[in-house]
Amino acid sequence: MERIEYVRVPKGLENVIVDKSSISVSDPEGELIYRGYEIGDLAENSFFEETAYLILKGKLPNEDELGDFISKLKRERDVPDEIFEIFIKLKGKYLTPIDVQRIGLELLMAYDEKWYSQSYDDLILRAIKIISKLATITANGYRIIFKNKEPIKPRYDLGHSENFLYMLKGEVPDNFSSRIFDITMILYMDHDFNASTFTTRCVGSTLSDIYSAISAGLGALKGPLHGGANEKATEMLLKIKDENDAERYIMETLAKKEKVMGFGHRVYKKLDPRTAVAKKIFAKILEKKPQYLNMYKIMLKFEEVMWRERKIPANVDFWIGPIYYTLDLDIPLYTPLFALSRVVGWAAHYIEQVQENKIIRPKADYVGPRGLNFPYKRNWLSKL
């Protein structure tokens, strides 16, 4: 038998390239590119639907293609009432809003007769369905289960971000809030083989369906080391009184060898380029809402002290969580909001994976015992 040469890779697959992708790339120097376009350029100049098309289809849409894509997204906004009836039964249970997204997504599959299809065109249609309906599920799941409110029907005259905020709050957002929210949706949309995307690709690599793969991605995003950090970072910041308190908190946290939430990244060692955009957004917010100046100063102090002490930069979650806070959005929604955008990336990665598939199946470096004798000889088969 041919001898197999196993390749040992670092724990956590750190710095390991596992496959090709043409969707997005992040570089340690502080660059993030979606399909050839730099993140700052897209955030400043594009909008959710246009960047979503780019990520999904690999090129920017022309006017007709964009119009068609937007109409398809709008047509998919409705969610069966039965799903909301199930949500009513979930009030008071041990769930967070991101669990409700996962439950809602899995229920959606039951209403899709072609959930299993892996043809390219069917997958693009499934992606559009999921992106659009997940927004309705998120807003109304939150209203029903956590706020004891009636669901709100989507509006078809509003853009994706605007309509989401409308369903969540029951009123059409002002231009300032919806534009800022839309920019954060671009910042969160994709990020090469991050943990939730890789999870989605692993499920896709078994040729399981797109709903199951994205549901697994949601589960991975929930963790505090990944998407959960935007909620944790905001909660942490709200406990800090001023810049001196920030210095004290960081020094105590580092002394205890604990993590400061919203700092550090597997790829970015100097700068997470999304934070540069997020900081510009925060500066704009301060022009309208100066009451957040103290929070801003505290955040800058966090960056200064973390860099001075450990040379660790802030990541996207450190800035976007507080931006959502200034938009008067409830903290338990921040990770689900991240998911509302990253779902575009998950769908694109799922499609890329199944198009050129090889099952993802690594090997464990087994360090357990061998050769033990099971003590209870029951001999089931000889007695049958």
Ligand code: ACO
């Ligand atoms: N606070 C304090 N120390 C930190 C932090 C932090 N936030 N992040 C990294 N470090 C330290 C580690 O303790 C470690 O120190 P050591 O070498 O002395 O043991 C060193 O920096 C390397 O950190 P690792 O955790 O080994 O780096 P890894 O690439 O495995 O993890 C991660 C990256 C998970 C993001 C980590 O930085 C972290 O836990 N950060 C806090 C949670 C967070 O903000 N997550 C969001 C990430 S962005 C996103 O998912 C969208």
